[in-house]
Amino acid sequence: MVAVAQLLRGSHDQVRPGLFRGTKHLFPPDLIRAASGSSDAAAIAAEFNNPIYSLIAKPEIATILDLKGKLVGLADEYGTITLSMRKLMESHGLRRGEFGARIIEGTSARWACLRRGDCDAVVLGQPQDLIAQEQGYRLLGHSTESVPELLYTVTAARRSWAEENKPALVRYVRALAAAFRFVRDPHNRDHVAHVIMQSTGSSEPIARQTLSLFLEPDRGVLPKQGEIGLDGLGRVIALMGEAGALKGPLPAPDRFVDLQYLQAAGVQ
Secondary structure (H helix, E strand, O other), rough: OHHHHHHHHHHHHHHHHHHHHHHHEEHHHHHHHHOOOOOOOOEEEEEEEEOOEEEEEOOOOOOOOHHHOOOEEEEEOOOHHHHHHHHHHOOOOOOOOOOEEEOOOOHHHHHHHHHHOOOOOEEEOOHHHHHHHOOOOOEEEEEOOOOOOOOOEEEEEEEEHHHHHHHHHHHHHHHHHHHHHHHHHHHHHHHHHHHHHHHHOOOHHHHHHHHHHHHHOOOOOOOOOOOOOHHHHHHHHHHHHHOOOOOOOOOOOOHEEOOOOHHHHHOO
């Protein structure tokens, strides 16, 4: 996912350099926490929707229940990766407190923990999860089995700053939409696979497996043009509520978005 993100963020090059100090790439839980306080930040475009995160374990661990008493490397405790993975484990009968959890930010760092043997299982994204399976580590499940629809990352901006820079933001959204169309176009598959190989050091088969996982069939990992799915954002809010990261009554998802830039760009 990192390599595809770099392709998408290259759309910044199509607008005036230095302009986007007012934008940020955020996980929705971070945006929700900030906007629930004093920040006037809002999501203006989606970058990733349904992330496919894998629970990868040592070869001798055959099932999720075998993780009882073991150490699992997770991400941010109240981020969507960990929340969806905890739901996956609970659906297989493994409850909170029955395994050790270590918060490790970044797929690469979690992959290193598994390789060192310090973690019995970790949550990995692409291409590391595919590389791990190629090397004999065991796939125990995917996050999408328990949480099929999420808004995973967004481009966010302060509303006040965005209003002052609306023409440029609309150009940015148009460029982002063009980047998504480029990545999704089968005619560009060789180029996108090459970028994944360069960015991650993965082999060509792994790079192509990553794209196939996302797009054959289309699993909704990538927005079509940067459009924001309010249902996916609502699912994030519900997960945060279940985990105790938000107190009820839970806010409506449209509180955290500003769709005018997507609408002005003809995207949403």
